[in-house]
Amino acid sequence: MTTKPLNDVYARSIRENVALVQQRVVRAAERAGRSPADIRLMAVTKTVAPEYVNVAVECGVNLLGENRAQELLEKHSVYTLGPECIHFIGHLQRNKVKSIIDKVSMIESVDSVSLAEEIDRQASRIGVVMPVLLEVNIGLQPTKSGFAPEALEEGLRAVSRLKNIAVKGLMAIPPKDNTQEYFQKMQQLSVDIAGKNIDNSTMEYLSMGMSADYELAIACGANIVRVGSALFGQRK
16 A cells, blocks of 8 residues: 655644543543553544644554554555554454454454354364454444354353454443443443353453543443544544
8 A cells, every 4th residue: 555645734634633632531430530551542543644644643543443444454564553553343244354353353243153063164274263352232223243242152152162262351332322321331241251261261461442432431441542633533
């Protein structure tokens, strides 16, 4: 992918936005009695040119979230961060797993056992164990993918038996209404699942909260917040 000259005004806006969001993450953590160091700020890079993603990286952002397999393939070689700092967070088709398995360090959007089985197969092929988060459809929205809360334990037990996957926690995109209620449900679900001590699974990460509600998510236990428009402006 050919790099392009930066628009100085836009680059300056990104720098200002990153500083502001970083400050708000710190304050939200402190209000919740948590250490800011425990919260990971993810820059969601959907439709953002890699040169501008790199501007955010220069300002201290060290985790990128990719929504689309094809976009990741087009952009990853331009990033100044490597696969160890990239998570896949979007809906992932099974036939796309092979193309991205070596370009990310975690897949956060595992929404079915069949997808997990394909990730396991492709991870085995290249000799790695892929950390994953299970996506929970916490609002039971028909247009959203993910495990229903009542089916999560059964799904987790099936996924955790796969040898080339390590379940590291949960991810959710709750409905926009009553967001706090859904964040709290996710927090409790994470605690409940952790208490079951299922082999090959930890509840190390709770990934939830986006540009409009990441401070609230932090108050409800999130330790990965996925921020796009608050850093890069509204998507085109």
